Amino acid sequence: MMLGTEIEDVPEFGFRPRVPLIDGGTDRTEVDMKLGTVLFEAKLTESDFQSQEPQIVEGYRDLKEVFECRKLARRGQEYVSYQLLRNVLAAYALNLSFCVLLDARRPDLREQWYTVMKCVRSMDLRTRCKVVTWQELTNFLPKALRRFLDLKYGINSQS
Secondary structure, eight states: OTTSOOTTOOEEEEEOOOOBBTTSOBOOOOEEEEETTEEEEEOSSOSSSOOBOHHHHTTBTTHHHHBOGGGSOEETTEESOHHHHHHHHHHHHHTOEEEEEEOTTOHHHHHHHHHHHTTBOOHHHHHTEEEEEHHHHHTTSOHHHHHHHHHHHOOOTTO
8 A cells, every 4th residue: 555556456577668759659668567557666786777868868759748858967968867767757658656666775866766856847747756765665565575675685674
């Protein structure tokens, strides 16, 4: 319930949202998981949300409708937080929600999330997007999964 999903929802890992492009095609990348009406990006060991060249990002059909593009963060010419941008665009195109799962010990990733969210034009879409930490989530996970996250990543509800 914390994630906006139902108990009977079945996870689809490596979900391909087929985000619409300006040229009439669709994006071929994957979202980590779709569960019910929520798309998920899970960060455990990656250092950031990737950067991408302008021609790729600006090729998304709904980019200007979804984001205040001039405010999107860039490093040089590249857009930063590409995975977040793409996943918010996927949520918009499919009328779904989006949740990023990240480590509470990584305030830099949370800051990247808020930097992207400040650029989302629609209040409705902003309210369908959320961030949850693995530490918050561990309280609701089965014991074996909690143990795995603690042993492999040092993630527990106290982290």
